[in-house]
Every structure is written in structure tokens, then in C-alpha cells.
Amino acid sequence: MTTTNTAPAAEPVTELEEHFNRTIQRDQRIEPRDWMPEGYRKTLIRQIAQHAHSEIIGMQPEGNWITRAPSLRRKAILLAKVQDEAGHGLYLYSAAETLGADRGELTERLLAGKQKYSSIFNYPTLTFADVGVIGWLVDGAAICNQVPLCRSSYGPYARAMIRICKEESFHQRQGYELLMTMMRGTEEQRRMVQDAVNRWWWPSLMMFGPPDDQSKHTAQSMAWKIKRHTNDELRQKFVDMTVPQAEALGVTLPDPELKWNPERGHYDFGQIDWDEFQRVISGNGPCNAQRIAARKRAHEEGAWVREAAAAYARKQRERQQRQEAAA
Amino acid sequence: MSSAGKASEQATTEKVRHEWPLYEVFVRSKRGLNHVHVGSLHAADDEMALRHARDLYTRRNEGVSIWVVKAEHIAASSPDEKDPFFAPSADKVYRHPTFYDIPENVPHM
Numbered sequence: 159m160t161t162t163n164t165a166p167a168a169e170p171v172t173e174l175e176e177h178f179n180r181t182i183q184r185d186q187r188i189e190p191r192d193w194m195p196e197g198y199r200k201t202l203i204r205q206i207a208q209h210a211h212s213e214i215i216g217m218q219p220e221g222n223w224i225t226r227a228p229s230l231r232r233k234a235i236l237l238a239k240v241q242d243e244a245g246h247g248l249y250l251y252s253a254a255e256t257l258g259a260d261r262g263e264l265t266e267r268l269l270a271g272k273q274k275y276s277s278i279f280n281y282p283t284l285t286f287a288d289v290g291v292i293g294w295l296v297d298g299a300a301i302c303n304q305v306p307l308c309r310s311s312y313g314p315y316a317r318a319m320i321r322i323c324k325e326e327s328f329h330q331r332q333g334y335e336l337l338m339t340m341m342r343g344t345e346e347q348r349r350m351v352q353d354a355v356n357r358w359w360w361p362s363l364m365m366f367g368p369p370d371d372q373s374k375h376t377a378q379s380m381a382w383k384i385k386r387h388t389n390d391e392l393r394q395k396f397v398d399m400t401v402p403q404a405e406a407l408g409v410t411l412p413d414p415e416l417k418w419n420p421e422r423g424h425y426d427f428g429q430i431d432w433d434e435f436q437r438v439i440s441g442n443g444p445c446n447a448q449r450i451a452a453r454k455r456a457h458e459e460g461a462w463v464r465e466a467a468a469a470y471a472r473k474q475r476e477r478q479q480r481q482e483a484a485a
Numbered sequence: 486m487s488s489a490g491k492a493s494e495q496a497t498t499e500k501v502r503h504e505w506p507l508y509e510v511f512v513r514s515k516r517g518l519n520h521v522h523v524g525s526l527h528a529a530d531d532e533m534a535l536r537h538a539r540d541l542y543t544r545r546n547e548g549v550s551i552w553v554v555k556a557e558h559i560a561a562s563s564p565d566e567k568d569p570f571f572a573p574s575a576d577k578v579y580r581h582p583t584f585y586d587i588p589e590n591v592p593h594m
Contacts, residue, residue, distance in 0.1 A: 238544075241544070245541055248541055249524060249541075252524045256525075261527065467505070467528075467529035467530075467533060468529050470529065
């Protein structure tokens with residue numbers, strides 16, 4: 159130990175930070191007990207929690223149709239899918255906990271409106287075609303977002319994303335197959351599909367977040383390799399992927415400006431209504447209040463189960479301790 | 486709800502959270518392979534942790550065996566590579582087969 163107290167105190171931090179930066183530069187992963195800058199930890203907790211909340215709230219729009227699925231086959235598929243969303247939420251809460259966050263606290267912050275979830279889940283599911291379109295477009299957009307996150311610099315987050323991406327593929331395909339089935343049906347069913355596409359297309363494009371020049375977190379997150387592509391890059395990729403899928407399905411995407419641009423080698427598309435995005439993300443979408451109220455109700459109504467399980471475990475533990483003491 | 490009621494509910498939530506400890510989950514994906522860490526979950530006791538682990542981490546035949554262990558029972562080294570903890574393994578090249586020169590005409594070695 160040295161006797162001077164200022165210089166040596168500052169030095170180890172710099173050294174730690176350098177080590178952290180080198181690890182990121184070498185494209186290696188940061189793991190839970192590594193030293194990391196406070197901003198990196200905070201950014202990750204915010205992003206992972208928001209992602210976890212989205213999975214949990216995302217159970218609701220589709221859960222809405224489980225009891226009214228048109229066949230046992232569709233019902234079993236939908237149940238499995240909604241169960242997956244719950245699982246995805248839990249993988250992500252688990253990743254957030256490796257950063258020192260507490261799952262219970264994150265839930266409380268969601269319920270108090272202090273943490274956000276994806277704006278997409280604040281839109282209603284009006285017909286069964288919405289279930290198919292969510293699988294195709296919403297999960298399709300989620301896959302676009304999530305595949306690069308499998309290489310995110312934070313190990314537990316990247317590993318959670320690998321699991322999630324494997325499962326999302328089922329989600330997207332079941333949705334597209336559902337829509338193909340409806341498109342082979344009656345005129346009314348085809349109209350339902352087109353109507354659902356019209357309602358979900360623009361909100362799906364908003365899932366990638368604000369345009370790059372307005373995204374306040376993008377630059378730092380890319381430097382830290384938490385994010386690998388910008389919002390606009392991913393949005394363009396999604397549009398390019400989806401147009402041929404829409405053609406194969408026989409639906410029209412509701413954008414008159416959507417057109418192949420041979421010079422750019424991409425599809426051009428129309429202006430997104432960012433005012434709507436801001437309205438929905440700040441709490442004034444069609445279903446925000448309903449979604450949070452349902453989550454709150456489920457949390458409160460499940461409290462007795464959590465308490466009973468804890469009481470049972472406590473009783474068992476005490477009984478075992480008594481038996482051990484007696485023996 | 487009265488403010489006292491709210492406070493006691495909050496206290497209960499605190500307590501329950503405390504009493505559902507964090508478990509780390511390890512899955513053997515098939516016979517012949519080691520158990521591998523897959524993530525964590527909260528459960529009231531060991532049995533519930535196993536059931537939750539099955540529901541959460543093996544929905545698609547990912548496992549034939551599961552271990553759960555309370556996170557607080559795991560002793561871990563520091564993962565920091567600069568830690569001298571792992572240094573002793575770096576300076577013993579004679580532990581590796583490539584350290585030894587064997588003539589090429591000696592078979593099966």
C-alpha cells in the first residue's frame with residue numbers, strides 16, 4: 159500500500175476500463191463478474207428489461223385468441239407460442255439479474271410505468287387473422303432485431319438471444335402458414351388478412367425504434383457492441399425481406415411509395431408517422447392502459463400463490479431442521 | 486385499500502421475493518455429455534426449481550437431466566483474465582503433449 163491516496167485510487171479504474179475496452183475491441187464477451195463501466199451496465203439493464211417486459215406484455219394480444227382459436231390444432235399452436243413468449247421473458251429477466259437487477263423490482267417498475275415495453279403490443283387484435291399477421295410481421299421484425307443481438311458483447315444477453323431466435327422461427331412460420339390457409343379460404347377470410355396487414359404494417363416498422371438521427375442511445379450502444387446495426391439498417395432489411403413474402407401471400411402492403419430502387423438495391427418506402435409512435439410509446443396508444451392493468455391484475459392475483467409456495471417451503475425446511483435436531 | 490394495507494402488502498412482496506431464491510440451472514442435453522449451465526430462475530424450493538427448469542429450459546427436448554443449485558451456494562473465481570488465479574496454468578508447457586519431440590518413425594504416439 160502506498161501512502162499517497164489520490165493517484166493510485168484513480169489508476170486501477172483506468173486500467174480496468176482499458177481491459178474492458180480491449181475485451182470489446184477483440185470481439186470477446188463481457189461476463190457477469192467482469193468490471194464494466196456503470197453506463198454499460200445501466201444501458202444493458204434498461205435494454206434487457208425493456209425487452210423482457212415486451213415478451214411478457216406480448217403474451218396478451220395473442221392470448222386474447224386462445225379460447226377462440228378456430229381449431230384444436232390452432233389452439234395448441236397458439237398456446238405453445240404464448241408459453242414461449244413467457245419463456246423468452248424469463249430468459250431475459252435471468253440475464254438482467256446477472257447485472258445485479260432484481261426481477262421483482264423490474265416488474266414493479268414496469269407496473270409503475272417507469273420502464274417501457276415495445277409499442278407494438280399496444281395495438282388490439284381484432285380478428286384471428288391478427289394472430290397470423292403478428293407471427294409473420296411482428297415476430298419477423300423481432301427476428302431481424304434479435305439475430306444480430308446473438309453477437310451482443312454481453313455474454314448472458316447474447317446467449318439468451320440465441321435461445322430466443324431458435325424459437326422465434328417457429329413463431330414466424332406458424333403465422334405465415336395460418337395466413338396462407340386463410341388466403342386459400344373465402345373472400346371474407348382474404349379480406350380479414352388484408353385488413354390485419356393494413357393495421358399491423360406501419361406499427362411493425364416502428365418496432366425498430368426512432369430513425370438513426372433521433373436515436374439517442376444508438377451511437378454508444380454500437381461502440382460498446384451491445385447493438386450491431388442501426389435502427390434504420392434493420393428496418394430496411396425487414397422491408398426488403400418482407401415484400402416478396404407479401405407477394406407470395408397475395409396481400410398488398412399499405413404503402414403507395416413502396417417500390418424497388420435498383421440504384422440502392424433496396425425497396426424505398428414511405429414516411430413513418432413518428433407522431434403516432436411517440437403517442438403510443440408515451441402511454442397513449444389504443445391498448446396501453448388495458449395491457450398494464452391486465453399485467454397488474456395477474457401480478458396481484460398471483461400473490462397468494464407466491465406466498466403459499468414460500469410458506470410451504472419454509473414449513474418443509476423447518477420440519478427437516480427439527481428432524482435433524484431430533485436425530 | 487388503506488395505506489396500512491398497502492404497506493403490509495408491499496412488505497409481503499418483499500418477503501416472498503426474498504424467500505424465492507435464485508437457482509442456477511444446468512442441463513444435460515443428451516446421454517454422454519456434461520451438464521451445461523443454461524440460465525437461472527426463481528423458485529420457492531428445490532422441487533419447484535426443478536419443475537420450473539423443466540418448463541423453462543427444456544420445452545423442446547433440450548435435456549435428459551437437470552441440476553438446479555441455489556446461486557448463493559456457488560463459489561466462483563473471478564472471470565477477469567488478468568487475475569493471477571489462472572497464471573499457474575500458463576507456465577507449464579511440459580503439461581502439453583506437443584512439448585515432447587518424438588521421431589517421426591515411431592508409430593501410434
